[in-house]
Amino acid sequence: MKDVFISLNSLKKAYGNETVFHSIHLDINEGEIISVVGPSGAGKSTLLRCIAGIEELDEGNIWIEGEDMSPKPAHRRPIVMMFQQPLLFPHMTVMENIMYGLTFTTLTKKERIEKATLYLKRMDMENFRDFYPSELSGGQQQRVSLARALITDPKLLLLDEPLSSFDNELRDGIRLWMKQWLKEKKITTIFVTHDKEEAMLMGDRVVVIGNQTIQQCGNPIQVYDAPSNAFVAKFFSDGIVIDNRFFIHAKHIEICNDLHGAWYMKWEGIVQEMYIKYGKFFYQITISDWQTDVIIQSDTHFSKMQCVWVGIRSKEYIQTFKKDGEAC
Structure with missing residues (x-):
């Protein structure tokens, strides 16, 4: 039986009188990839920021490897988060941005360059190694940001729609490679996406968030084939919902x-x-x-x-x- 790596207990977040999410309960095993899906405004990105410690929770606790993370600031949590926006260092080249995460490791400069070069190749960015972020397109910047996040081999990786700005052909290739890499490194990952197909391909389990809480989670095929309520059926599956009580799969x-x-x-x-x-x-x-x-x-x-x-x-x-x- 796998050990629970991260446990989310009764999480709640609100802005004033507006509740973003509440009653969030989720246990994630070590090395597991969780896909999180839901409509815009459901609180997916906010949930990641709360786990990372960038935003404070109103209620609940986050446990990682048996330790309560709630009182710890973001820089003391064993977490790497990739945002929807690339957030690259404008004064650094592509190569320098990717290598930055390795600065505080025991790797030699030669080893850091070799490792960063491998990620440049994987992201198809070899010809841009000496470019600055301002000289790149939005999709290219996102590839650099993804490489910078992955190169550090984090214990917990939070990805907020990391492939949304990639073209279809590049996204398909990087998506398959990234899943293989995460599994090989046994990196626990929470992957937010708006793409149902991507959620099914990436996740060991899928979490569907809506109406301020988790509506269903489970094996991607099980959630798709047997949605537990009308919300999940309409958002994640295909078929006919009758009076919000019955469902006929397509x-x-x-x-x-x-x-x-x-x-x-x-x-x-x-x-x-x-x-x-x-x-x-x-x-x-x-x-x-x-x-x-x-x-x-x-x-x-x-x-x-x-x-x-x-x-x-x-x-x-x-x-x-x-x-x-x-x-x-």
Whole structure:
């Protein structure tokens, strides 16, 4: 059984009369990667800043390796945080910025340069080693910031949407490498992202935050396949939510080419958009009965604004939500 590395107990943060989050309980094992997702304004970034000690909590305690971090200032916590903004030193070159985190280690200057060069290569920034931040694009600055955070091999790494400004091809490559690196180094990581696919790829578990608290956390596939309430279903999964009480996952919904087939339930819909991914056709269909959209894969070609019927074949496909979110 893995040891709990960090424990968040009854965390609450408010600004005046406005509560950002409350009743945050979460235990994270050593070397585990936690993806945190939620709508804008849900308090994801604020939660990271509170863990890092940059902002004070109103209630609760943060324990790391059995030690209460709450009274400790940020510089005394074994934490490295990467912000949404690069926050590079403007008077330092790319190479100097990346090497800065190694200044207080026992590595020789030669070893620091060798290690920083490896990260330059990984971030595809070798040709910019002598550039200053003002000479870089926003995405390039973010790559330097990510390299500076990763090179220190921290005990706890907090990442606030670190790949948001990367182009798709570069993001895919760095994301896979970064997960392998974090696992190899056994670095406990909390990874905030707005991208559902990225959260599932990076996280050992996913934490969905909304309405000021944790709505659900668990294995990414479990959360996606079996959301515990309507909020999680609408934000993190795909399908139809009925009266905020029932859920039908998109994987069970089909386009009814044969209306007289063995359908348990069916509804009329209108094709809004068509997408092609991995050689498959996907259709965004508005179901008027429930005033919701669902994306369904089909090998049959349909036109935009065409009326279609969609349905499910079994009562077993209808999930009933729990009253409360799942405990972590």
